[in-house]
Amino acid sequence: MTHRGDRxxxxxxxIHPDIxxxxxxxxxxxxxxxxxxxxxxxxxxxxxxxxxxxxxICKHLRLLEEAGLVSSRIQKSSCxxxxxxxxxxxxxxxxxxxxxxxxxxSVEEYRNNEVRAVMKDFEKMLSEIPSLSEKMEALExxxxxxxxxxxxLRARLRELYLRKGLAxxxxxxxxxx
Amino acid sequence: MTHRGDRxxxxxxxIHPDIxxxxxxxxxxxxxxxxxxxxxxxxxxxxxxxxxxxxxICKHLRLLEEAGLVSSRIQKSSCxxxxxxxxxxxxxxxxxxxxxxxxxxSVEEYRNNEVRAVMKDFEKMLSEIPSLSEKMEALExxxxxxxxxxxxLRARLRELYLRKGLAxxxxxxxxxx
Numbered sequence: 001m002t003h004r005g006d007r008x009x010x011x012x013x014x015i016h017p018d019i020x021x022x023x024x025x026x027x028x029x030x031x032x033x034x035x036x037x038x039x040x041x042x043x044x045x046x047x048x049x050x051x052x053x054x055x056x057i058c059k060h061l062r063l064l065e066e067a068g069l070v071s072s073r074i075q076k077s078s079c080x081x082x083x084x085x086x087x088x089x090x091x092x093x094x095x096x097x098x099x100x101x102x103x104x105x106s107v108e109e110y111r112n113n114e115v116r117a118v119m120k121d122f123e124k125m126l127s128e129i130p131s132l133s134e135k136m137e138a139l140e141x142x143x144x145x146x147x148x149x150x151x152x153l154r155a156r157l158r159e160l161y162l163r164k165g166l167a168x169x170x171x172x173x174x175x176x177x
Numbered sequence: 178m179t180h181r182g183d184r185x186x187x188x189x190x191x192i193h194p195d196i197x198x199x200x201x202x203x204x205x206x207x208x209x210x211x212x213x214x215x216x217x218x219x220x221x222x223x224x225x226x227x228x229x230x231x232x233x234i235c236k237h238l239r240l241l242e243e244a245g246l247v248s249s250r251i252q253k254s255s256c257x258x259x260x261x262x263x264x265x266x267x268x269x270x271x272x273x274x275x276x277x278x279x280x281x282x283s284v285e286e287y288r289n290n291e292v293r294a295v296m297k298d299f300e301k302m303l304s305e306i307p308s309l310s311e312k313m314e315a316l317e318x319x320x321x322x323x324x325x326x327x328x329x330l331r332a333r334l335r336e337l338y339l340r341k342g343l344a345x346x347x348x349x350x351x352x353x354x
Binding site for chain 2: 030034087090091092118143161167168
């Protein structure tokens with residue numbers, strides 16, 4: 001018997017922003033997440049590449065999995081026994097600004113339709129390019145262009161955070177007059 | 178005797194991004210930084226407002242001060258003994274994105290001229306408004322407008338992080354073909 005709860009399996013529970021930040025704060029966990037973003041990986045493989053004991057990798061993967069940021073599945077291997085592969089499950093964007101006269105912190109999970117729209121768009125673009133070499137060129141161009149725009153956006157973000165903070169601080173001090 | 182090093186007192190040493198992230202990850206330290214962004218504060222005052230022991234506040238302020246993110250100075254009080262006031266010293270903007278097919282992390286300290294330009298612009302704007310009530314209205318408007326633009330920018334940032342990540346992942350997997 002299935003009960004109604006099963007229908008909402010895709011509705012993920014929200015992870016508390018403090019927990020997301022705590023998990024991402026650790027430098028080794030960030031390196032693991034960086035590797036997993038490129039492809040699913042298994043413990044021994046990560047341990048060799050990052051030069052860290054399997055035990056440490058295991059511990060961090062378990063913490064990430066318990067929180068719901070990564071998931072694991074057994075996959076057959078062409079040579080050797082089946083292995084447990086880990087992959088990230090959720091998209092997050094974190095933005096924090098602080099200093100004299102400003103403080104902002106946002107931990108945003110991507111909405112499913114947001115991810116789908118970008119992926120669909122991306123795959124459509126790629127499928128329309130006939131040759132492999134042209135695909136590779138297009139991908140390089142995208143990385144270059146997005147990097148440039150990201151730099152610009154982050155600079156504008158810095159400015160806005162400061163402007164907003166100054167306005168709040170002045171409003172507070174003038175309100176006391 | 179002063180030696181040449183004294184001249185560069187304003188050239189701050191860079192704090193390692195991992196340390197900045199570790200300090201900001203703690204929820205209580207974030208709440209402290211948020212309070213300090215509005216005005217300089219002393220321990221007892223913060224302890225009462227945040228409902229946390231003075232000892233805990235002290236510990237976190239010391240960690241922040243040792244790292245160079247806040248500084249303290251003694252200030253006379255109109256009633257009671259002089260007090261040690263804490264205030265942030267550096268402006269930072271942190272941006273992290275991670276998930277299936279993306280990983281980005283940037284910890285950027287504001288450049289001094291970047292801060293000065295925004296502050297100068299802001300203070301000029303404010304000084305040109307004659308009345309207090311109009312100043313307050315202008316400040317409210319700035320907060321509203323910057324919030325709207327920040328939401329838009331963060332949405333675009335999320336999209337770009339994902340696009341860039343997808344391009345890197347595809348480039349990697351096509352490169353293996």
